[in-house]
Amino acid sequence: MYGDKPGKTGRIWLMLVGSVTTLAGLYFMGGGGWLAWLGGSWYFLIAGILLLCSGILLTRRRLAGALMYGITLIYSIIWSLWDVGLQFWPLFSRLFAPAAGAVLIAFSVPLLTAKRPIRRGSLALGVVIAVGVIAAFISSFQPKGIIRNGDLSAETSSGHEVAPNSGPKDWQAWANDTKGSRFSTLSDITPENVKDLKVAWTAHTGEVVVPGKGDAEEQNTPLQIGDSLYVCTAYTSLIAYDIDSGKEKWRYTAGRGNSTYQRCRGTGYFDATTAKNVVAPDRALDASVSPQRLFFPTGDGRLVAIDAHTGKPAANFGHNGVVDLKVGMGEVKPGYYQQSSAPLVAGNLVIVGGRVIDNFETNEPPGVVRAFDAVTGELVWAWDPGNPAVTREPLSPEGYTRGTPNVWVGMSYDAVLGMVYLPTGNATPDFFGGKRTENDDKYSSSVVAVNVATGRPVWHFQTVHHDLWDFDVTGTPLLYDIKNDDGSVTPALAETSKTGMIYLLDRRTGKPVAPIEERPVPKGNLPGERYSPTQPYSSMPGIGNETLTESDMWGATPFDQLMCRIRFKSSRYEGIFTPPGLDMALQYPGSLGGINWGGVSVDPTTNLMFVNDLRLGLYYKMVPASEIPPGQGTSEGMGWIVQKGLPFGSVRERLMSPLGVPCQAPPFGTLSAIDLKTHKLAWQVPVGTVQDTGPLGIPVGLQMPLGMPTLGPSLATRTGLLFFAGTQDFYLRAFNSHTGEEIWKSRLPVGSQSGPITYRSEKTGKQYVVIFAGGSPHSSERGDDIIAYSLP
Template identity: 40%
Template sequence: MPGTLLGLLLLAAPPACAWEYWGGDSGGQRFSPLTQITPANVGNLVPAFEFHTGDLEARAPALMARTKFEATPLLVEDSLIFCTPFNEVIALDPATGAQKWRYDPKVSPSQRPGNRYVCRGITYWADGQAAKGAPCSSRIFMGTNDYRVIALDARSGTPCADFGTNGEVRIEIGKPLVWPGEFQITSPPVVSHGVVVVGSSISDNVRVDAPLGIVRAFDARSGAARWSFDPLVHDGISAGHANVWAPMSVDDERGLVFLPTTSPSPDFWGGERPGNDEHANSVVALRTETGELVWSFQTVHHDVWDYDLPAQPTLARIDTGDGLRDVVIQPTKQGFVFVLDRDTGKPVWPVEERAVPQGGVEGEKLSPTQPFPTHVPDLMPQRFAPEDEFKFPPIIGSPSCDAQLSGLRNDGLYTPPSMQGTMIFPMTGGGVNWGGAAFDPINQVLFANTSYAVHLVKLIPRAEAEGLKPPPGVDFGRQIGAPFAMTRKVAMSKLGLLCNKPPWGALVAVDLKAGKILWRSTVGTTEDRAPLEIAFKWGTPLVNGVAITAGGLVFTGAMDAYLRAFDAKSGEELWQGRLPVPGVANPMTYLWKGEQYVAIAAGGHSEAGTTIGDSLVAFRLPRPGEAPSLWSRTIDRPGGRFWSKAIVCVLALALIAVAMWRWWRRARLRKTAI
């Protein structure tokens, strides 16, 4: 790369020692210029500390079963600061993990939030107009599960008395909620030009007349309302939502905030909202100070698949071959990557409108076409064929998967929901989720975690839905006001295995300029879920994101209890750091007193049925005389791969033999009975 171009790209990088934003920088690149930890020494990492929030001891098990610890810490004001699922904000010593201060907003345990108790992060803002060292001259902002926006002094954790009422502003929703947790805030606000902007997370499939997905802005000093933006135009339609539950991005220089909007309500039937649904399912650019609409680009027309935008728009400067260009990169649940001009919202490379399956249920008005990017390849397959079913054990297969997958409507991507049942692949939580993508500005490579699973969605006529009680593992949405309720479940065998062939989670690297996949690596094993800790390398669903470094590494967690490091050039897995429970969160890295650390929240994932925890874990390189840790292991240790594979093969053959014997015994008993 020419020296001038490299220099310009490095100027766009975040500060060398800090991680001051949820996404690493205000544009969500999740890139750190740190180079102390490299592919050559990452295998030597040792635990620096493990901090427990205390939730496991203080909260009832039934309450913890409704949590997701998805926070990304920030390194600001000489502290590592993060939020717990119950919106407690905690500041730690960056080297030891010792608690420095703590703030509890007292979120009610009876809130019952529809999307679990979760706080993905907090936001830091330094007030350039405040006197240095004055109280609240630097602030921490957070949205809560009970829809408050809170401002704290970043150095002490004390509420900022001049913000709202005693440091908080309560959101005015505008209509009664079905229950208190129908409306919540799960992702961090953004702050720019003295304005704090906040979205919301609203429970899906409850009703047609759901709360509106309004994005709200407040004065960052006083908490006074500045503006609001509703992605939907409600003239002649009945719908709510189109909210922004995922993280947003800001461009301070342009004075723009970028919103990833969701689908209108309800998700799987849109007869009361004809047309393309305005700015739903769109990347939307607004003036930060006024809320004025600058541009909008829609990624799904008239969404009836829950294919909302779940990820932070990534702001990057890319080399298109004709020089550098400022863009917005938006990954999707379908595995698409849209690359848009940051000033106009126009696609950098062509996006085609292609015909998609039709024939929705009565009253539905589907869009005849959907947008498909043409230059950047799909991050994952987008069609499920019969040969993609996972036959395990291989000889016998899975009768339970056969029964679930047969008779469903399956016309490929954008097959409409139906009364017979529709196969949705990628699933509604698949592709790229809230963890988002990461961008290496030096090598011009995009990295993203992807999930592979099949959702089975069925529309239930209203008369049949009354009194329906689906079995465990089946989502039931009443969709009140629509002629259909809905059920949704992940296609899974009685052994607890997904019905689609592995991998079930993969990390992908994409050369944007060339428009090609550089590599794809499976992430995660069955070790923490399978009997005898058998570690089949099948991958796990990956809703979380990654952190990348100029040192040539990609860090990520998974649904098993490891933090992993991959070689950014080859995709080779280099290291595993054992965690107390799965780290289903975005990792981050920082430099503190000359040492580089990598940290991740390890709290498990209640929706996925993993073990639940309350830890924040950090790793660093060993100091002189410090012994290696059993928590860390390199992947290519001598003989390790051979013996682990040999043990797995023997155990797999034993399982197959047992399954065949049981099948033969049942067949013999049936023959005897006849």
């Protein structure tokens, strides 16, 4: 039916609305037809036909075009409810854009008809739909998908009795202790007064990372000893600050080292006047030269001992304060080996593993773990995963066994049991294991317990057999004593993995505390490869490792969701352990996690362990070496990966929509609390908003709490607080650790991947919370801010 002929502006408007609807219909028809041909949903094809008809009719100024769009919207609502139920973000993705279009078309109906009842009805309907759209938009600012299984409190839990202020007064290790706890007993800052935290001081390193010039990121968790705060930088400086004013005391610069991978996640602290001699218990330690020292790893494979008071190298350690970690390693090309995590100080030993560059080639540097005398720098023992006969120096002129599994994240130490716990990666290259040795397979993606005095393995537990996915064991092992109902205590170890699984073991023996089941997994058919028939599945709650379906595909709009569905249906996907092949396959969790290097924190008063994760899948395929384009090839990143020396390389991309958002539905990152006694999930909340990120990398500027990928450590306190800054928006947050409720946040100048720490000053009596804000990987904004907070 025609109405009064609209004016020129009205005709242009209808032509514009009709053309856009027509183009949407054509897009849906083309993509929907492809999806249907792949065996996916027919919704998009049918909706495309309806939209095409609607668009053509609207351009011809027919009222039937608006009616046809209304039918499309009703069809979309019915299909969406059938597809995903009442889940907010999946419905938002499917219906927000069509509903917004319906508002425009409803308000355009008066241009299509002269009948007043229809005009009034369409305007009223447009208002109703607009109210719904606005309500959905407002609702998007409230967190969704929160899980709370009861409100816990320290008074009613069956955790440990921990007196206020009973722990170490200083933050002397990366995780505050050698057990990976990231827990503080300081009690001044509480859930009731945390809202009053203010910036006490801000200091600057003066070394802002330059994006695009080398692979450099600030990820340091500071140490605090006495009246000094120690910060190391990606560009290899170690700086001491006054803990009450932020004033710089001294600075040591070791040189930038290399430009391929620049990180300093932490340093180690040693006090010769109090340390136990674990190798020779009856022998006193020489405390005459630099008795309090910091162990500082450099990007080019050096370990430097620095006097904690003066900032000068400790003259009696190694050669003028330096041990060259490349000794005994054979050929080490620039950038192929360095420390990426804090050295572990265990008694009078300083123990280092090493980050070995992934996926460039076979025969890369060894994954050996070594212990040096913390006073002299003398090599005490070495654990070579490829040769059990090695106990100290390598047995061949070529050095330790090359290309073996390495330890690139933080280690833990139990002084009572006399064991050090090593989380391992896998033998590089990562994605083809046909040439790996028996020892490579034995120790890859494992927790290995070694005797602290000898370095000899006591037990090991493997989280992934014959790892073809780069599913390293990524978290510093948490050593935690579980109080049993009969009054006994189980010395446990909790380990996280990129698979999103958590393994709870008896740290004396490596035997499971929470059941672990070997389950059959898919077998691949890549020539020359071998496959494990089973993989270990933990009964502990899984974090971000659910099996995806087509309905889980997401996007900021139905248009990019359609492309994600096409990607999903055109790829092979068989769950967590989908084996690589010559066809395109999906990997979820991806090789970034799951759970990455930030590890966990714990509150022993409630038995709660806190885990943050990132949920970002990959799609990839293996490519015969002869087919890789000349000049192509990266290592750990996306795109072409050569894997020189193997018959196959690979090509990998993140599973993201054309708009640059993850293809699976939110959340993309969470904080979770897991009860280590009951083995159950206590709560889980999305963490992070799109304020400083968004489609196509453009910050949205809105605090929509979708839950964004996280990277970095957390901090738990006895008073029931959980501090965290490793989100994709620029905030340090505090949560009620019993419930997961966010109760405070402070805007940072840039993002952070660093761990918050807390300490009390003996001089002022103030408790501080400190964070290093150097930037986060999703953003080009970088900083050099060390920020301390305290109560007024």
